[in-house]
Amino acid sequence: MAQFILNLFIALLWTLLKDEDYFKVTTFISGYLIGVVILYVMHRFYGTRFYLRRLWCIIALVWLFIRELLSSSIAVMRQIVTPKLNIKPGIFTYETRLEGDWEVTALALLLTLTPGSVVMELSEDSKVFYIHAMDIEETKEQIIRSIGKFEHAIMEVTR
Amino acid sequence: MSNLLIAPMIIPIMTAIILVFLRDNVRMQRVISLITMGVIILISGFLLVEVKNNGIMRLDFSGWLPPFGILFVGDAFALLLVLVASIVTAACLIYAFSTIGEAHEKMFFYSFVLLLVAGVNGSFLTGDIFNLFVCFEVMLLASYVLVALGGGKRQLRESLKYVLINVVASWMFLVALAYLYGAVGTLNMAHISMRVAEAGQDPVLTTISLVFLIVFSLKAGLLLFFWLPGSYSVPPTSVAALFAALLTKVGMYALIRTFTLMFPNQPDITHTIIGVMAVITLLAGMAGAMGGRDVKTIATYNVIIGVGFIMIGLAIGNEQALMGAVYYLMHDMVAKALLFLCIGMMVYLTGETIVKNMSGLIRNYPLFGWLYFLGLCALVGIPPLSGFIGKVLIGQGAIAGGDYILLIVGFLSSIAVLYSLLRIFLASFFGETIIVMEDEVPIRKGMMGSLVLLAACVIFLGLGANYIMPFVEAAAAVLVDPSIYIDAVMPQGNE
Amino acid sequence: MIIKLAVLLPFLMAALIPLVHKHIKREHIGWFVLAVPIVLFIIISSFIPKIADGNTYIHTLEWIPSLGINFTTYLDGLSMIFGLLITGVGSLVILYSNFYLSAKELLHHFYCYLLLFMGAMLGVVFSDNVLVLYTFWELTSVSSFLLIAFWHHRKASRAGARKAMVITVSGGVAMLVGFLMLYAITGTFSIRELVAQVDTIQQHDLFIPALICILLGAFTKSAQFPFHIWLPDAMEAPTPVSAYLHSATMVKAGIYLVARMTPIFGGAETWFWTITVVGVITLFWGSFNAVRQNDLKALLAYSTISQLGLIMSLLGVGSIALAFEFDEAATPIFTLAGFTALFHLINHSTFKGALFMMVGIVDHEVGTRDLRRLGGLLPFMPLTFSIALIGSFAMAGLPPFNGFLSKEMFFTAMLSLQEANVFSIGSMATWIPVVAWLASVFTFVYCMIIIFKTFFGTYHPERLDKEAHEPPFGMLISPFILVALVVLIFFFPNVLVHYILTPAMASVYPTLPLQEITPYVSWWHGFNLELFMTLGVIVLGIILYKTKRYWSYVYTFIQPRNSFNALYEWVITTTEDGSQRLTNKYMNGYLVHYFTYIYIIFVGIIGGYFVLSGAFRFDPSNDATVETFELMVVCIVAIAAVALLFSKSRLTSVFLNGVIGYGVAFFFIVFRAPDLALTQLVVESVTTALFLVSFKYLPDIKPEIASAAQKWRNGIIAVSVGSLVTFIGLTIINYEKFEPISRYFEDSYELAGGKNIVNAILGDFRAFDTMLEVVVLFIAGLGVYTLIKLRNRKEASDVEDK
Amino acid sequence: MSVSEMIEWMAVIMILVASIVAVLSAIGMIRLPDVYTRSHAATKSATLSVLMCLMGAFIHFWLTDGYISIRLLLGIMFVFITAPVAGHLICRAAYRSRVPLADESEEDELKTILFADEVEHLERDEVERARNANA
Amino acid sequence: MKETILLLAVALFFVAIALSVYRIVKGPSMPDRAIALDTIAVNLISSIAIVSVLLSTKAFLDAILILGILSFIGTISFSKYIERGVLIERKRND
Amino acid sequence: MKINDVILRTVVKGVVFIILTLGMYLFFAGHNAPGGGFIGGLVLASAVVLLYLAYDIETIQKTMPFDFKKVAAVGVLLATGTALGSVLFDVPFLSHTDGYFDLPLLGETHLTTVTIFEAGVALTVVGVVVTIILSINEEGGE
Amino acid sequence: MESVMVILVGVLVAVATYLILSRNIIRVILGTAILSHAVHLLILTMGSLKQGNVPLLSDSEGPYTDALPQALILTAIVISFAVTAFVLVLAFRTYGTNKTDDLQELRGNADE
Ligand code: NA
Numbered sequence A: 001m002a003q004f005i006l007n008l009f010i011a012l013l014w015t016l017l018k019d020e021d022y023f024k025v026t027t028f029i030s031g032y033l034i035g036v037v038i039l040y041v042m043h044r045f046y047g048t049r050f051y052l053r054r055l056w057c058i059i060a061l062v063w064l065f066i067r068e069l070l071s072s073s074i075a076v077m078r079q080i081v082t083p084k085l086n087i088k089p090g091i092f093t094y095e096t097r098l099e100g101d102w103e104v105t106a107l108a109l110l111l112t113l114t115p116g117s118v119v120m121e122l123s124e125d126s127k128v129f130y131i132h133a134m135d136i137e138e139t140k141e142q143i144i145r146s147i148g149k150f151e152h153a154i155m156e157v158t159r
Numbered sequence B: 001m002s003n004l005l006i007a008p009m010i011i012p013i014m015t016a017i018i019l020v021f022l023r024d025n026v027r028m029q030r031v032i033s034l035i036t037m038g039v040i041i042l043i044s045g046f047l048l049v050e051v052k053n054n055g056i057m058r059l060d061f062s063g064w065l066p067p068f069g070i071l072f073v074g075d076a077f078a079l080l081l082v083l084v085a086s087i088v089t090a091a092c093l094i095y096a097f098s099t100i101g102e103a104h105e106k107m108f109f110y111s112f113v114l115l116l117v118a119g120v121n122g123s124f125l126t127g128d129i130f131n132l133f134v135c136f137e138v139m140l141l142a143s144y145v146l147v148a149l150g151g152g153k154r155q156l157r158e159s160l161k162y163v164l165i166n167v168v169a170s171w172m173f174l175v176a177l178a179y180l181y182g183a184v185g186t187l188n189m190a191h192i193s194m195r196v197a198e199a200g201q202d203p204v205l206t207t208i209s210l211v212f213l214i215v216f217s218l219k220a221g222l223l224l225f226f227w228l229p230g231s232y233s234v235p236p237t238s239v240a241a242l243f244a245a246l247l248t249k250v251g252m253y254a255l256i257r258t259f260t261l262m263f264p265n266q267p268d269i270t271h272t273i274i275g276v277m278a279v280i281t282l283l284a285g286m287a288g289a290m291g292g293r294d295v296k297t298i299a300t301y302n303v304i305i306g307v308g309f310i311m312i313g314l315a316i317g318n319e320q321a322l323m324g325a326v327y328y329l330m331h332d333m334v335a336k337a338l339l340f341l342c343i344g345m346m347v348y349l350t351g352e353t354i355v356k357n358m359s360g361l362i363r364n365y366p367l368f369g370w371l372y373f374l375g376l377c378a379l380v381g382i383p384p385l386s387g388f389i390g391k392v393l394i395g396q397g398a399i400a401g402g403d404y405i406l407l408i409v410g411f412l413s414s415i416a417v418l419y420s421l422l423r424i425f426l427a428s429f430f431g432e433t434i435i436v437m438e439d440e441v442p443i444r445k446g447m448m449g450s451l452v453l454l455a456a457c458v459i460f461l462g463l464g465a466n467y468i469m470p471f472v473e474a475a476a477a478v479l480v481d482p483s484i485y486i487d488a489v490m491p492q493g494n495e
Numbered sequence C: 001m002i003i004k005l006a007v008l009l010p011f012l013m014a015a016l017i018p019l020v021h022k023h024i025k026r027e028h029i030g031w032f033v034l035a036v037p038i039v040l041f042i043i044i045s046s047f048i049p050k051i052a053d054g055n056t057y058i059h060t061l062e063w064i065p066s067l068g069i070n071f072t073t074y075l076d077g078l079s080m081i082f083g084l085l086i087t088g089v090g091s092l093v094i095l096y097s098n099f100y101l102s103a104k105e106l107l108h109h110f111y112c113y114l115l116l117f118m119g120a121m122l123g124v125v126f127s128d129n130v131l132v133l134y135t136f137w138e139l140t141s142v143s144s145f146l147l148i149a150f151w152h153h154r155k156a157s158r159a160g161a162r163k164a165m166v167i168t169v170s171g172g173v174a175m176l177v178g179f180l181m182l183y184a185i186t187g188t189f190s191i192r193e194l195v196a197q198v199d200t201i202q203q204h205d206l207f208i209p210a211l212i213c214i215l216l217g218a219f220t221k222s223a224q225f226p227f228h229i230w231l232p233d234a235m236e237a238p239t240p241v242s243a244y245l246h247s248a249t250m251v252k253a254g255i256y257l258v259a260r261m262t263p264i265f266g267g268a269e270t271w272f273w274t275i276t277v278v279g280v281i282t283l284f285w286g287s288f289n290a291v292r293q294n295d296l297k298a299l300l301a302y303s304t305i306s307q308l309g310l311i312m313s314l315l316g317v318g319s320i321a322l323a324f325e326f327d328e329a330a331t332p333i334f335t336l337a338g339f340t341a342l343f344h345l346i347n348h349s350t351f352k353g354a355l356f357m358m359v360g361i362v363d364h365e366v367g368t369r370d371l372r373r374l375g376g377l378l379p380f381m382p383l384t385f386s387i388a389l390i391g392s393f394a395m396a397g398l399p400p401f402n403g404f405l406s407k408e409m410f411f412t413a414m415l416s417l418q419e420a421n422v423f424s425i426g427s428m429a430t431w432i433p434v435v436a437w438l439a440s441v442f443t444f445v446y447c448m449i450i451i452f453k454t455f456f457g458t459y460h461p462e463r464l465d466k467e468a469h470e471p472p473f474g475m476l477i478s479p480f481i482l483v484a485l486v487v488l489i490f491f492f493p494n495v496l497v498h499y500i501l502t503p504a505m506a507s508v509y510p511t512l513p514l515q516e517i518t519p520y521v522s523w524w525h526g527f528n529l530e531l532f533m534t535l536g537v538i539v540l541g542i543i544l545y546k547t548k549r550y551w552s553y554v555y556t557f558i559q560p561r562n563s564f565n566a567l568y569e570w571v572i573t574t575t576e577d578g579s580q581r582l583t584n585k586y587m588n589g590y591l592v593h594y595f596t597y598i599y600i601i602f603v604g605i606i607g608g609y610f611v612l613s614g615a616f617r618f619d620p621s622n623d624a625t626v627e628t629f630e631l632m633v634v635c636i637v638a639i640a641a642v643a644l645l646f647s648k649s650r651l652t653s654v655f656l657n658g659v660i661g662y663g664v665a666f667f668f669i670v671f672r673a674p675d676l677a678l679t680q681l682v683v684e685s686v687t688t689a690l691f692l693v694s695f696k697y698l699p700d701i702k703p704e705i706a707s708a709a710q711k712w713r714n715g716i717i718a719v720s721v722g723s724l725v726t727f728i729g730l731t732i733i734n735y736e737k738f739e740p741i742s743r744y745f746e747d748s749y750e751l752a753g754g755k756n757i758v759n760a761i762l763g764d765f766r767a768f769d770t771m772l773e774v775v776v777l778f779i780a781g782l783g784v785y786t787l788i789k790l791r792n793r794k795e796a797s798d799v800e801d802k
Numbered sequence D: 001m002s003v004s005e006m007i008e009w010m011a012v013i014m015i016l017v018a019s020i021v022a023v024l025s026a027i028g029m030i031r032l033p034d035v036y037t038r039s040h041a042a043t044k045s046a047t048l049s050v051l052m053c054l055m056g057a058f059i060h061f062w063l064t065d066g067y068i069s070i071r072l073l074l075g076i077m078f079v080f081i082t083a084p085v086a087g088h089l090i091c092r093a094a095y096r097s098r099v100p101l102a103d104e105s106e107e108d109e110l111k112t113i114l115f116a117d118e119v120e121h122l123e124r125d126e127v128e129r130a131r132n133a134n135a
Numbered sequence E: 001m002k003e004t005i006l007l008l009a010v011a012l013f014f015v016a017i018a019l020s021v022y023r024i025v026k027g028p029s030m031p032d033r034a035i036a037l038d039t040i041a042v043n044l045i046s047s048i049a050i051v052s053v054l055l056s057t058k059a060f061l062d063a064i065l066i067l068g069i070l071s072f073i074g075t076i077s078f079s080k081y082i083e084r085g086v087l088i089e090r091k092r093n094d
Numbered sequence F: 001m002k003i004n005d006v007i008l009r010t011v012v013k014g015v016v017f018i019i020l021t022l023g024m025y026l027f028f029a030g031h032n033a034p035g036g037g038f039i040g041g042l043v044l045a046s047a048v049v050l051l052y053l054a055y056d057i058e059t060i061q062k063t064m065p066f067d068f069k070k071v072a073a074v075g076v077l078l079a080t081g082t083a084l085g086s087v088l089f090d091v092p093f094l095s096h097t098d099g100y101f102d103l104p105l106l107g108e109t110h111l112t113t114v115t116i117f118e119a120g121v122a123l124t125v126v127g128v129v130v131t132i133i134l135s136i137n138e139e140g141g142e
Numbered sequence G: 001m002e003s004v005m006v007i008l009v010g011v012l013v014a015v016a017t018y019l020i021l022s023r024n025i026i027r028v029i030l031g032t033a034i035l036s037h038a039v040h041l042l043i044l045t046m047g048s049l050k051q052g053n054v055p056l057l058s059d060s061e062g063p064y065t066d067a068l069p070q071a072l073i074l075t076a077i078v079i080s081f082a083v084t085a086f087v088l089v090l091a092f093r094t095y096g097t098n099k100t101d102d103l104q105e106l107r108g109n110a111d112e
């Protein structure tokens, strides 16, 4: 947060330095971009991560999201168009490493969008997921594998 | 100056809202609501005199000229009704002060009453047909709340029927509005009148007028009164009196406006149908009143008789009959309020509603008994009380128009009124006293005060007819000749 | 002016009584009140010479001038007679009742009503304006009602009061209609002006209806057959009241009206036949029934009915005089009937008043009026007996009492019908006198009954409540004054004729020369037919009286259940029960039925006219194009709607309703209404949410138990309503006579500074709607809150909730 | 065919594919055996279809009017976040309101935890019944 | 051509909606219906987007977002209703 | 097992800001684009309702301590008051005025009484919708 | 299109009427809800359909479609919402006190 405010301050400074007749958004944006560059160069001085890296991680997470969504949809769609349904649905549990509301929520959302799985319940301590799988025999392992991927991506963003 | 026209509607609305903030200060609520009604009475009286002297008054909201904006049109007819409605409301409020109970008062009772009045006054004053719908809804919503407020089994049950029928009626109103807009493309009542006249009120337009007829008949209780007896007999007395005095009147007002201003050109069809409906209404009301065994039933069917009688005036449609309808409308407001307050008081005093279970009240409460008797005489049309002049005028109109069936049924109804109300008087006020002096429930000053106020109005409307007639004549002049209204509303002429 | 005060004085006094009665000793009220009629009598009497000279007095006080309704008093000969009767008999009655009524009674009520009545009655006779006359007319009914119900703890009093009120007020209403018709013809409510326009009136189509309406008023008030039934029941009133209202004054208001209207309607065939025939029937029926009565007061009531019929029939015969041009020979023959009517009117008031007071005395002193318990009172009450004797003999038409004079003249008048060759009178000219004579026979019989059954025979003290003795002297004053008049008039009738009757004749026959039509009254006309008729009456009367027990079985032919009374009761109960049954049948509290009625009327009226008028038009050629997906939405919405009908669970129903709502929102999009679409979407969702929330407190829908017939009926109604809405809609789509006003709003930016036209309309052009819509919303919100929070507190509201 | 037109076509095709996906997922809603499996079809495929459709519309407005619709982007984001929550909630509600799993279902680890009392009850009832039968 | 495809797409969306309506009518369970209603809302969002393209107006884009919000709220309400019978609890349940 | 609403609550926490922003936007946009006081109010109300759905009455009333009946009343008062205000300037009831005002900080700003009117509408809608839903919800709760 | 819409309105009205004629309170209320939908569509249809652009001056050029009915419907929608909310509450309060939702049983009788 401090980095972001600093960035804004740089942009403002830039705008003031330009000393134009009136306020221009474009000037402000260019000042902001310059601030980004300055901060990226300097961020190790502060001993924290570069704040826009988190943004990058979010984009990565979203991309993961979309990919999973696509593949899950295709999987479900395939089931639907298969002339004879041959699925064995069921409910299984998964205990997560994630902590905190935001992390758990993000995981639940991602899981629900994964092929053939819907989070049905969460234990009271928000540790154990109860997941409904569309075809438990075929996909359980695959789901558990992608949960790992998600947990990692989420922690990238939050920690 | 013309901004004053909005006062009868906006003042009660704003007061109602302010009372919401004074929820726990019941005394303050009473004082403010009564002062509000007093102010409205003064303003509408002043407006009435202005309108009589200077012609129809108009208020274009936001300054948009008709037919594009919404407007209030104050003619003598509307303002007379506003004035009387406000007086009656004041009386009912006074009655409510000592009867309605703190639980109701803290549940915004006075706010709802004021909102009801606002809706009623707005309906009288508006010159825009869609706005009439909206004003109706203000009134109806408030009435829905009032009829059901604090209700038990029976009250809620009857309220539900009342509300459902009225909801359906409201949507029918919108159907009629849709048709009307589709056909004539305007909403201003004067403009509609011009366009309908221009098209010669062809069958399509007459069909639309009949849709309006059904809709307003539902509100007025003309033939379609099925909602009325149940719902008028369940709410607290002051509310029932308010309903009896105001609700059907608004419907009748709308009917009169519709068929004198907007669709006056096919009386052979529309007014004949109204006449037939009025006759059936009267007969049904007479049957109900004669056959009633409890006081509330008898009183509610008397409301229906009143509707039928006033609508006879509209069905006849000539100047005298319309004058009579206007006059009778005012009388009916006051007298029905008096009747319902009396009936409610009887129930309050005895805990009974069946006529034959009460007896000898006049020994315990002589003034009350005589006030009831006065109301009875007024409702029968016994001169020189309020019902007489309207009756005479409608009778004259019927004879002049050659509508003898209407005449006969209308005047027969007076006898049914007499019979039914006299039965209450004889059985409940006369006869052996059943209440020993120790068990007498005292009548509070406020209750008696409201009865006396209404009784005074009943007498004044009769004896003071000379002061009222000029206004009634002014009102009827507009009803007979819609061009007066149109000229006042659309001075710039066509389009 | 002074007459106006005369009318108003009783009212003022009546209003004063409730205010001051607490400060006066009860028994004194009557004495204060007595001053009123006495003063009035003196005032009116003071006009006698001037009126006799042919003057009339008129004064107007405006009430509703714009309607021609003004309080105009008119003093002439006719109103003079009545004015004197009202105040004169009034004075005597009040004097009498000061002794009759005990101080324990609610005297202030009694005298208040009595004064009210007196004022009203004076108003009736002195009003020139028929609507004011009507006003007072109804007031007499009201005050009579109050007096009959004076002892309202008695059931019979209440019943009698109601019957009297209903019948007389109904008649009054009819009379009002008649007056209104006269107004429609002439444009005036003034009797004098009506008389002036008599030609216009008689030519008019409304002449006969007006005549009948007015006669209905007169007949009900004067207890003419078959409306007489209220009068016997009115005897529940205290006896002074009976003497005053129900014999001397109020019941004569109808007579007054007929006399007053004679200048207007007289000479018309209908007028003659109706009045004469009804009068004669009443005359006969009253006397015939009087004979069978066991209650002295009831007997007098029937006797009064009979006598009123007599006067009425006389007025009928008298009206013939106006049927043709004045003829010196013929006209007086008929005007004599009118004259006799007025004469007998006075006579009847004197002897009948005395008789009523006599009955009151008997009742007061021995505690009963039942002829079966009475008898042999003569030794104990000789003075009372003399009153009874004089009164009865006068009524029977025996000399030397005034009744003899008028009865003789009555026969003359009836016989004069033989000479009438108008109105195709035919054999009725014979029958009417015969019936009249028969009636006189019965009159004689009941007069004998009054005297002999009360004062002769054996005295049975055990049958009486009290020991018989003469009343206090005060109670005898009034009846003695009356019987004195009975005798005096017999001996000096022509004083009365000159001062009172002649001016009254001028009022009844204003167009005829007064000298020619005023007869000289004498008690001896030689041995003419009338005398023999009187002798016949006496002979046959004595025979019938003696043989009564042999022929009285004829009364069993008229069982109580066949009487008019029974008819009245039957009509009342049938109407009540029938009304109740009818009302309960359709007003059964069943909302489904109510909706059914409403829809049937909706379709009936609108559909009926729509079809008959041929307004329907259908022309889809101007329609906008239909896209496939639009059609699909239409289908989806329609299917969802139809599916809703078969939905068995409420959640499904609500979801389907949501589908329709969203479909509507989509139409709003397709039809270019973005604001609507947004609103509809949100509102639909919130509504659905509300349904769901409410469902917690409602049960699930049970399958509709309805018969196939009901389902069909509902289906047919639904389809007809739907198609009616569609057909009218289709017609209106193609109705293109007018441009909508909405082009104006397209300049919303210039006019209202907004680029969203709909929003500009809502926020500016029609902001008032929006303002009120907010109010509606507010009421609903607050209403929901109160509805939920305010529970029925059982104990507190039980009373109101019943 | 210009680049913009190609992108435009892409948008149109995207919309078409979205509609096909929508129909397929609707068919899934008809075909699949129980509410849980149906929710798979709804939460995933329907979401995909709406996302594609909105993207298509977004591209269209961007190209034709040069209009970057924040509302469409917000809409996309909103659906993206909320659709899985909706699926989760409905399934949970279904399960807790005892909507049975399809007959084909294999394991159910939730039942014993959620309805533990009931399971015990059932067992106890059976013991009871057996004892009664013996007596 | 593009327009035809778009029209086809709308039509397909309405086929999907119609199928969902079938699910609403058929049930069998309440969650089934809730899901179907949610699906309808989502498909409606799509069709509004397409109609906006067809009419080339931006006036309805708000409707898309609103519909999204509503369908979310709606689904929450339904599921809470189905699950707990009460939409809004008085006290925190944990 | 107790219901764990963490997913719902977390998402709602984020989403509610989108809704509130949209509501405000629609409210102000109404003049020139679809929207206006009514729709804006409804959307704002739905945000509040969403919060109630995801949390519970006590929690929300702690964070938003309004009596929504009074909110509604204030709304109506604002709408009617704006309407009535015009009377003071002797122009027809409900006349709106607008003008360009040079305000400090904001510069020249277009202000119109319609906005106040619409704000009244919006407040009423929020107040009423929340009142209704809370009232119904409390039925039988006491 | 107009004719199609009017026919649809007719269908909705018929369905609403049938529902309103039923004995169950909820069905009656649903009937009124459907009726209000029908009416709103009718109003829109009565101002001719698709004869102009979206009535937003900022969005498109004229001619615009008739905006007045839209404003009326908006008001009507709000009112029908308010009414429906109230009726629903009234209905369940009635059910709560009378213990029945069957109008046949809600007839009431004179002896109460
Ligand atoms: Na929804």
Ligand code: NA
Residues within 6 Å of the ligand: C762, C770, C773, F038, G074, G075, G078
């Ligand atoms: Na609005």
